[in-house]
Amino acid sequence: MFEAPANPPVPLSVTGLHKRYGATTVLQDLQLRVEPGAVHGLVGLNGSGKTTTLECILGMRPFDGGEIRVLGHAPDALYRSEGAIVSIFDSPSLHPHLTVRQVLEHAALLCQHPVRSPAEVEALLGIVKYSGYRIRELSLGNRRRASIAQALLGSPGFVILDEPFNGLDAGGVDDVLDLIARLNREEGTAFLLSSHQLPYLERVCSHLSVLHKGQIVLSGAVTELFNAGDTRLRVRCDDVVRALTLVQDLPGVQVEDTREPGLLTLRIGQSNPALVNQTLVSKGILVSELAPERPSLTSLFHAITSADPLQAPAERGAA
Amino acid sequence: MSAFIATLRAELYVARRSTSAWLLVLLPAFAVVLRATIVKLAESGQAARDALLGGGDDMAVASNAWGQFVDGFATGLTLLSLSLVAWAAWSFASDRDTGALRHVLIRRSSRMHLVLAKLCTVWLLALCALLLLAAGTSATCALLWEFGPVVEDGYELIGSEEIREEVWLGLRLALIPLPAALAFGVLVSVLAQSATQAVTAALGISLALDVFKGVLGEAAHYLYARYQPSLIDQSYLQDVGRLVRGYSDVMIDPQVLALNEWVPLPQLLLFVMLALLAVRRKPL
Numbered sequence: 001m002f003e004a005p006a007n008p009p010v011p012l013s014v015t016g017l018h019k020r021y022g023a024t025t026v027l028q029d030l031q032l033r034v035e036p037g038a039v040h041g042l043v044g045l046n047g048s049g050k051t052t053t054l055e056c057i058l059g060m061r062p063f064d065g066g067e068i069r070v071l072g073h074a075p076d077a078l079y080r081s082e083g084a085i086v087s088i089f090d091s092p093s094l095h096p097h098l099t100v101r102q103v104l105e106h107a108a109l110l111c112q113h114p115v116r117s118p119a120e121v122e123a124l125l126g127i128v129k130y131s132g133y134r135i136r137e138l139s140l141g142n143r144r145r146a147s148i149a150q151a152l153l154g155s156p157g158f159v160i161l162d163e164p165f166n167g168l169d170a171g172g173v174d175d176v177l178d179l180i181a182r183l184n185r186e187e188g189t190a191f192l193l194s195s196h197q198l199p200y201l202e203r204v205c206s207h208l209s210v211l212h213k214g215q216i217v218l219s220g221a222v223t224e225l226f227n228a229g230d231t232r233l234r235v236r237c238d239d240v241v242r243a244l245t246l247v248q249d250l251p252g253v254q255v256e257d258t259r260e261p262g263l264l265t266l267r268i269g270q271s272n273p274a275l276v277n278q279t280l281v282s283k284g285i286l287v288s289e290l291a292p293e294r295p296s297l298t299s300l301f302h303a304i305t306s307a308d309p310l311q312a313p314a315e316r317g318a319a
Numbered sequence: 320m321s322a323f324i325a326t327l328r329a330e331l332y333v334a335r336r337s338t339s340a341w342l343l344v345l346l347p348a349f350a351v352v353l354r355a356t357i358v359k360l361a362e363s364g365q366a367a368r369d370a371l372l373g374g375g376d377d378m379a380v381a382s383n384a385w386g387q388f389v390d391g392f393a394t395g396l397t398l399l400s401l402s403l404v405a406w407a408a409w410s411f412a413s414d415r416d417t418g419a420l421r422h423v424l425i426r427r428s429s430r431m432h433l434v435l436a437k438l439c440t441v442w443l444l445a446l447c448a449l450l451l452l453a454a455g456t457s458a459t460c461a462l463l464w465e466f467g468p469v470v471e472d473g474y475e476l477i478g479s480e481e482i483r484e485e486v487w488l489g490l491r492l493a494l495i496p497l498p499a500a501l502a503f504g505v506l507v508s509v510l511a512q513s514a515t516q517a518v519t520a521a522l523g524i525s526l527a528l529d530v531f532k533g534v535l536g537e538a539a540h541y542l543y544a545r546y547q548p549s550l551i552d553q554s555y556l557q558d559v560g561r562l563v564r565g566y567s568d569v570m571i572d573p574q575v576l577a578l579n580e581w582v583p584l585p586q587l588l589l590f591v592m593l594a595l596l597a598v599r600r601k602p603l
Contacts, residue, residue, distance in 0.1 A: 058425060060603045062600050062602070077429070078425045079428055087421065087422075093422060095333055098333065102336055106332050107422065107426075109328050110326075110422065110426045110428075
């Protein structure tokens with residue numbers, strides 16, 4: 001298990017980032033912070049500015065205002081991190097005429113402190129049998145695997161992935177998610193993942209930020225964000241009429257739906273579902289099902305992006 | 320410095336595995352060998368015909384290897400400089416198109432180091448191509464003709480030592496503008512929006528310079544392209560080709576030779592500086 005250093009450097013700190021394309025403002029006072037050891041998801045609609053944000057962070061695109069520090073380095077000096085920062089892009093970004101092994105040997109030449117050999121990372125990503133294939137001959141999924149493989153030759157402290165699941169089959173997605181979780185757990189590697197695949201992010205991310213119309217409108221630890229949302233509770237019992245009168249008196253509990261026979265759907269906010277159960281059982285009502293439904297990342301995301309959060313971004317409660 | 324060396328090694332690793340880079344190195348030498356073989360075949364045919372018809376007065380001059388060596392080298396250099404300019408223009412822009420240079424920039428290299436590494440790679444390729452061109456041209460000419468003084472009617476028009484000096488001067492003067500031409504290719508590569516645009520622009524501008532240097536008059540003396548062997552050749556190497564064949568009507572302007580020595584250098588520096596400035600703010 002990885003032991004964190006006493007004062008680990010902040011993987012990413014973005015303050016007041018502004019970016020314009022001509023007269024169009026793409027990013028406006030963007031604030032983003034990735035904590036040490038976090039797996040941070042960056043989600044947003046198409047055109048929300050995710051790729052521009054990553055390009056600014058990685059020093060690929062000049063920006064008009066604000067400050068970015070990646071492991072303490074300015075975006076145009078990431079190479080000074082000696083391989084502590086790596087990125088995997090939306091397109092695999094590899095030399096198409098090189099074979100997988102040659103791509104890895106090329107990456108090894110650029111890696112100051114390699115901890116794995118090309119053969120080891122090929123095995124890690126399951127691409128040994130494609131070792132002699134040219135990049136242009138590979139499927140998108142295997143190109144992405146090769147791209148991830150070259151990032152793992154060293155021991156990066158911070159990995160930035162743009163749409164890492166594009167082109168991967170279900171098994172490939174599981175492999176990548178497992179790899180992210182393992183590197184995070186065993187080596188303390190922090191990640192910033194930009195993706196549209198919300199269910200995948202939900203599986204692996206410890207923190208989330210929602211980018212909408214060029215601003216971060218929601219950011220924080222996943223547990224906090226979901227707890228802050230309104231939990232629904234499905235209660236199946238033998239006497240719905242009595243149950244209804246009992247739960248209405250409980251603090252923070254609202255009845256949402258009673259149309260299905262024998263089933264109550266409640267909105268309990270931050271209340272404990274056990275309190276509802278205890279109340280009903282103590283009055284002799286038999287509870288056969290008690291199912292809390294916390295908001296998913298997808299529902300949270302849709303709730304935010306379907307409104308116009310720029311009207312009142314502060315109310316969205318950036319954590 | 321170590322970051323630059325590592326970047327250069329990585330660039331050379333990719334270039335060594337690139338078919339286009341190998342073609343670039345081999346093609347000029349191959350073209351010159353092919354040209355010399357065709358010339359020799361044509362000469363042999365002509366000699367056989369002249370022997371049958373009782374001619375053959377100019378054989379002493381025609382069979383001298385030096386003239387063919389200079390012509391071959393000029394052809395090879397023309398091909399080499401055009402193809403290398405295209406490759407230089409393609410190199411940076413292509414890596415930006417594929418996104419491959421992003422990995423280099425994040426892991427090891429500053430933008431400045433990357434551009435300099437690209438430039439050094441193309442210069443090293445040029446050096447390899449030149450060495451092969453020199454070896455191929457020398458060997459082919461030695462095999463097919465004889466190196467020696469130009470003698471006509473028993474009178475030595477120009478001696479071997481003098482020929483060697485002129486050829487060496489001609490080659491040196493022809494090579495001086497090459498680094499500037501390649502730096503121009505890299506500059507175009509940095510400025511262009513895509514690899515296709517870069518190659519088209521670099522070749523188009525190089526050919527346009529070649530065409531228009533004739534109409535620029537005296538002003539062309541301040542252009543590096545004036546001194547390169549090219550399709551419309553005004554380089555000193557072309558004069559050398561006539562000198563080593565014994566022609567005495569070659570007019571050599573020492574002032575132009577002096578300009579040939581120093582004009583390409585500031586232009587080389589200008590192209591490199593512009594490329595380094597342009598890459599600083601370039602979205603990659």
